Amino acid sequence: MLQINNLHANVGDKPILKGLTLSLNAGEIHAIMGPNGAGKSTLGYVLSGRPGYKVTEGSVTFTPPVLPGEGRGPEPQTDDSVAALDPGLRRGTQEPIDLLALEPHERAAAGLFLGFQYPVEIPGVSNVQFLREALNAQRKYRGEAPLTGGEFLKVAREQAGALGMDMEMLKRPVNVGFSGGEKKRNEMVQMGIIDPALAILDETDSGLDIDALRTVGDGINRIMRKPDKAVLLITHYQRLLDYVKPDFVHVLADGRITRTGGADLALELERDGYKELAA
Amino acid sequence: MTVALPTRGDEAWRYSDIAAVEAAWPLPAPESIIVPAGGTFARTIMQDSGTIHQLDIAIGKGATAAIHVLNTGGDYGRVELNVTLHEGADFKLGAVQIGGGTQTLEVITTVTHAEPGATSSQIVRSVLAGMATGTYLGKVAVARDAQQTDSVQSVKAMLLDRSATANAKPELEIYADDVKCAHGCAIGELDAMGLFYLQARGITPAEAKKLMLQAFVAGVFEGAADEESLTEAALSKLGDLV
Numbered sequence: 001m002l003q004i005n006n007l008h009a010n011v012g013d014k015p016i017l018k019g020l021t022l023s024l025n026a027g028e029i030h031a032i033m034g035p036n037g038a039g040k041s042t043l044g045y046v047l048s049g050r051p052g053y054k055v056t057e058g059s060v061t062f063t064p065p066v067l068p069g070e071g072r073g074p075e076p077q078t079d080d081s082v083a084a085l086d087p088g089l090r091r092g093t094q095e096p097i098d099l100l101a102l103e104p105h106e107r108a109a110a111g112l113f114l115g116f117q118y119p120v121e122i123p124g125v126s127n128v129q130f131l132r133e134a135l136n137a138q139r140k141y142r143g144e145a146p147l148t149g150g151e152f153l154k155v156a157r158e159q160a161g162a163l164g165m166d167m168e169m170l171k172r173p174v175n176v177g178f179s180g181g182e183k184k185r186n187e188m189v190q191m192g193i194i195d196p197a198l199a200i201l202d203e204t205d206s207g208l209d210i211d212a213l214r215t216v217g218d219g220i221n222r223i224m225r226k227p228d229k230a231v232l233l234i235t236h237y238q239r240l241l242d243y244v245k246p247d248f249v250h251v252l253a254d255g256r257i258t259r260t261g262g263a264d265l266a267l268e269l270e271r272d273g274y275k276e277l278a279a
Numbered sequence: 280m281t282v283a284l285p286t287r288g289d290e291a292w293r294y295s296d297i298a299a300v301e302a303a304w305p306l307p308a309p310e311s312i313i314v315p316a317g318g319t320f321a322r323t324i325m326q327d328s329g330t331i332h333q334l335d336i337a338i339g340k341g342a343t344a345a346i347h348v349l350n351t352g353g354d355y356g357r358v359e360l361n362v363t364l365h366e367g368a369d370f371k372l373g374a375v376q377i378g379g380g381t382q383t384l385e386v387i388t389t390v391t392h393a394e395p396g397a398t399s400s401q402i403v404r405s406v407l408a409g410m411a412t413g414t415y416l417g418k419v420a421v422a423r424d425a426q427q428t429d430s431v432q433s434v435k436a437m438l439l440d441r442s443a444t445a446n447a448k449p450e451l452e453i454y455a456d457d458v459k460c461a462h463g464c465a466i467g468e469l470d471a472m473g474l475f476y477l478q479a480r481g482i483t484p485a486e487a488k489k490l491m492l493q494a495f496v497a498g499v500f501e502g503a504a505d506e507e508s509l510t511e512a513a514l515s516k517l518g519d520l521v
């Protein structure tokens with residue numbers, strides 16, 4: 001589903017990613033661990049197209065693997081504006097997409113979701129309005145009919161409920177005044193509503209209390225553990241991986257994947273640390 | 280009141296489009312509004328054709344006046360208010376200016392608290408793109424015996440391009456000692472991380488800007504009889520800019 005090949009990227013003028021190669025298949029959950037400053041968040045930003053993060057070498061192809069006719073939304077519209085879209089950008093095809101050629105909003109519409117390490121506060125814009133606009137913008141891009149206010153609220157209520165978030169919070173401005181844990185929970189509610197094909201979750205577990213960690217872990221499994229989806233889980237702690245069992249664990253150090261293993265690797269890292277590994 | 284054609288040397292015309300002023304000169308006498316004691320007055324000014332509005336407003340004892348302004352159109356649009364508050368009177372201004380291209384838009388106010396216990400509140404939001412210039416000059420004068428004056432000025436401008444200009448000058452002239460005068464003034468750009476967050480969820484760059492600008496001007500028209508149409512007109516103008 002995602003093929004990252006020899007990726008080099010600069011933040012400003014500073015090289016951060018230095019030849020990162022990684023490949024995710026549909027149905028897989030990959031964890032990335034690694035020391036502070038290694039480039040984990042940078043990877044997430046580069047993949048989602050944050051301005052100022054420049055790719056200097058390498059490639060990324062994304063193949064959202066929804067079979068034709070099995071899209072998660074209503075049937076695509078067939079008017080001219082939709083027919084005019086690049087078929088590779090519509091969900092329901094298996095054409096590989098050159099991810100780096102797309103704008104951030106196009107990557108989202110293609111099925112990519114970034115759960116932010118530091119979710120952003122947007123004063124004056126309510127969660128509900130934001131998410132409805134986001135979902136409908138994606139649907140429009142993919143040639144799907146927009147959800148009505150009622151349809152959207154039903155989905156939002158379901159997802160908020162499943163993640164134990166009060167509907168009142170959904171009416172508040174995006175992340176404004178949310179506690180650290182509430183922001184992370186809100187990211188998961190957003191993921192549930194948007195229902196992406198590929199989620200990159202950057203330290204979604206950081207700042208969660210013990211019960212919230214379980215709720216979020218359950219949420220990730222419920223929303224993303226499906227044969228046609230994949231997850232890249234960036235974390236510092238083995239604990240989340242008790243709930244969301246990874247198929248692969250990678251170590252990202254100094255801008256590269258330096259080691260790959262199974263779920264056991266996380267336990268080993270927790271015990272020995274990264275220094276031991278490098279030695 | 281200015282009788283001779285103003286120049287840039289005149290503080291109240293410092294950032295104006297003098298050529299446009301000259302073309303409109305001589306201006307008719309300002310509209311004079313007298314709100315009688317205990318009365319209420321409300322006016323909406325939609326400046327969308329490049330005109331100069333001048334109002335003199337005297338607000339009588341215990342009376343209220345509320346002015347809402349949407350300053351958007353023409354090469355040069357100016358709304359100038361000269362307000363005098365008598366005992367216990369209340370004045371509210373909610374103004375939005377939205378300009379692009381080479382537009383010059385301005386809101387100029389002089390609010391005089393002539394007697395005790397009056398309140399005034401001015402909220403001004405400017406959104407400026409291209410080479411547009413948006414100006415707010417607001418003087419609040421508090422007379423010697425105008426104790427218990429309560430006055431607020433909240434002035435913010437958002438620049439969508441580095442080539443746009445915002446001038447903001449809230450000014451206080453206080454001769455009483457028991458007064459509360461607050462003013463806040465900020466000129467900024469849209470938060471880049473906020474824009475990226477919205478786009479990372481699938482919202483187009485133009486819609487993302489529009490959402491954030493909508494939040495920026497939200498609330499200014501609160502209380503206006505035609506709040507909805509004002510908001511709609513502002514949004515459509517914002518949509519043209521982004």
Ligand SMILES: Nc1ncnc2c1ncn2[C@@H]1O[C@H](COP(=O)(O)OP(=O)(O)OP(=O)(O)O)[C@@H](O)[C@H]1O
Nearest residue numbers: 011012014016034035036037038039040041042043
């Ligand atoms: N604007 C910038 N200019 C220069 N260097 C930057 C900039 N932004 C980030 N960096 C650097 O890039 C490196 C990688 O940062 P990144 O956030 O990707 O690390 P990380 O692996 O996510 O770390 P953590 O585990 O602490 O979240 C860091 O050394 C950081 O200081």
Ligand SMILES: [Mg+2]
Nearest residue numbers: 040041042117
């Ligand atoms: Mg990080």
